Amino acid sequence: MSSHVSFAHVDTENAALVDEFLPVLKERLAGGVFIGGEEVDRLERRIARLHQVEHAVAVNSGTDALRLTFRALGIPRGTTGITVANTFVATVGALLSEGINPLLVDVGADENVDVAALEEAITPDTSVVVAVHLRGLPAEIAAVREICARRGVHLVEDCAQAVLASAGGVPVGAFGVAGCFSLHPLKNLGACGDAGVVVTNDDALAAELRLLRNHGLRDRDTVVRWGENSRLDALQASLLNVKLDHLEEWTRRRRDLAARYDELLADLPLVLPPRPEDRVHVYHRYSVMTEHRDALRAHLADAGVQTAVHYPIPIHRQPAARGGQLRIAGRGLAVTERQAGQILSLPLHPLMPERDLRATAREVRAFFESRPR
Numbered sequence: 001m002s003s004h005v006s007f008a009h010v011d012t013e014n015a016a017l018v019d020e021f022l023p024v025l026k027e028r029l030a031g032g033v034f035i036g037g038e039e040v041d042r043l044e045r046r047i048a049r050l051h052q053v054e055h056a057v058a059v060n061s062g063t064d065a066l067r068l069t070f071r072a073l074g075i076p077r078g079t080t081g082i083t084v085a086n087t088f089v090a091t092v093g094a095l096l097s098e099g100i101n102p103l104l105v106d107v108g109a110d111e112n113v114d115v116a117a118l119e120e121a122i123t124p125d126t127s128v129v130v131a132v133h134l135r136g137l138p139a140e141i142a143a144v145r146e147i148c149a150r151r152g153v154h155l156v157e158d159c160a161q162a163v164l165a166s167a168g169g170v171p172v173g174a175f176g177v178a179g180c181f182s183l184h185p186l187k188n189l190g191a192c193g194d195a196g197v198v199v200t201n202d203d204a205l206a207a208e209l210r211l212l213r214n215h216g217l218r219d220r221d222t223v224v225r226w227g228e229n230s231r232l233d234a235l236q237a238s239l240l241n242v243k244l245d246h247l248e249e250w251t252r253r254r255r256d257l258a259a260r261y262d263e264l265l266a267d268l269p270l271v272l273p274p275r276p277e278d279r280v281h282v283y284h285r286y287s288v289m290t291e292h293r294d295a296l297r298a299h300l301a302d303a304g305v306q307t308a309v310h311y312p313i314p315i316h317r318q319p320a321a322r323g324g325q326l327r328i329a330g331r332g333l334a335v336t337e338r339q340a341g342q343i344l345s346l347p348l349h350p351l352m353p354e355r356d357l358r359a360t361a362r363e364v365r366a367f368f369e370s371r372p373r
């Protein structure tokens with residue numbers, strides 16, 4: 001019997017909140033403030049508090065959060081920014097758009113930056129390390145911070161997938177000079193359109209970001225920098241404020257569902273997501289690894305279970321990379337490439353019924369049990 005387990009969840013989440021959204025939207029429409037204003041300020045205060053930092057600066061997207069951070073830090077064009085190849089393209093695209101040359105390093109078993117490879121890759125030309133917390137699992141960020149501090153390199157965290165994740169009790173975003181979040185509709189805290197935010201403890205950086213996101217305007221009539229328009233609109237901020245009321249509960253639910261998958265899949269020949277004791281994973285994605293990924297994915301599709309692969313083509317293998325702007329660190333990207341052929345994201349979202357999770361786990365088991373040993 002086919003199961004019909006859907007991978008996407010944006011519609012379900014928004015449908016569940018529609019009765020909370022509507023009065024807020026009515027109020028905003030009547031209020032007439034559509035750019036910035038109290039809802040944006042409130043969102044910034046709440047995100048700063050949740051991530052235990054001094055400042056949160058809302059911008060138009062996670063990509064802008066990264067780009068404007070690099071610019072606000074004054075990272076010189078032509079220098080090197082180190083990151084990984086198994087991330088959403090925006091991590092690398094943001095470096096390129098600010099004239100910073102990406103150097104890609106390999107990852108470890110946790111799919112995040114390999115700390116030893118990173119240390120080896122830093123040269124006097126390196127200006128910034130962008131550490132991605134992929135799928136909501138923090139990278140080994142305390143070690144990365146130590147290396148960056150010792151080598152005199154900025155650390156920017158790409159927290160796009162990791163709202164509320166933490167390492168050693170410290171929320172992500174507070175380790176680097178800045179943490180950049182995407183609030184894209186598909187993220188754990190997702191707007192109904194594009195949105196992003198930068199968190200930082202650095203007063204000067206926050207002030208610079210506030211200028212850059214609004215044409216460099218110090219006040220209505222005085223331009224002190226060449227900036228741009230990357231403001232968050234008030235309607236999105238008010239929807240995000242509604243969603244924030246549910247975020248902690250929904251994150252707990254994600255973690256409970258992940259623990260349930262871990263239990264149900266434990267004895268199968270699959271690599272399950274790592275669970276390092278000192279890191280809180282928020283399961284933006286629940287991703288397993290197997291050499292039989294494509295066959296498993298086809299089996300699940302036949303059984304009505306939707307899955308996804310994040311990301312099937314590492315960035316250095318993308319057609320755009322033929323232009324030659326990307327460099328690969330000395331050790332190569334063997335782990336990244338191997339994992340790209342093995343990863344599979346199973347359905348997981350906070351409002352997912354337990355029966356969908358059980359049906360998915362049952363079909364994964366059926367796949368392995370039907371294979372010749």
Ligand SMILES: Cc1ncc(COP(=O)(O)O)c(C=O)c1O
Nearest residue numbers: 061062063088090091160182184
């Ligand atoms: C790891 C990562 N970095 C950056 C981004 C860019 O965010 P946005 O789509 O909001 O520009 C995303 C999400 O799309 C992402 O997953």
